[in-house]
Amino acid sequence: MHTRRPLLAAAALFCVPLPLLGQDVPKRSPTWESHCAVCHGPDGKANTEEGKKKGARNLTDAKWQALVSDDRLASSIRRGRDKMPSFGKKLTEAQVRGLIEEVRSLVR
């Protein structure tokens, strides 16, 4: 019965990624990985050594997110805030916009 083979192949394909479902660390952008993760962590919770030292914000706090505008986030990322360094010279406007989307996606 050679008509069954494609089905088996499809079943095998579905089996491969299954173990990956157990990972709940969300995938971050390369920009995040190289500029933000050191303090805010891969999950935005700032549960990192550097993040604790600097007092970095837990960006997954939905109550806080509801209170801050995109413009405020953009300005914090560009100019820095308290112990957070400024990234205005390191990132393009599109990257800053992308990071704001990424921050917002942490509570969705």
Ligand code: HEC
């Ligand atoms: C050296 C550590 C460090 C790095 C790297 C860092 N941050 Fe921060 N971040 C902080 C600290 C500290 C605060 C808390 C500042 C405050 O709330 O006064 C903060 C706060 C924030 C806030 C909240 C600002 C606000 O307006 O309340 C956002 C958004 C943010 N960071 C995003 C980012 C993004 C995106 C990156 C990567 C481009 C990044 N951070 C990189 C330390 C860092």
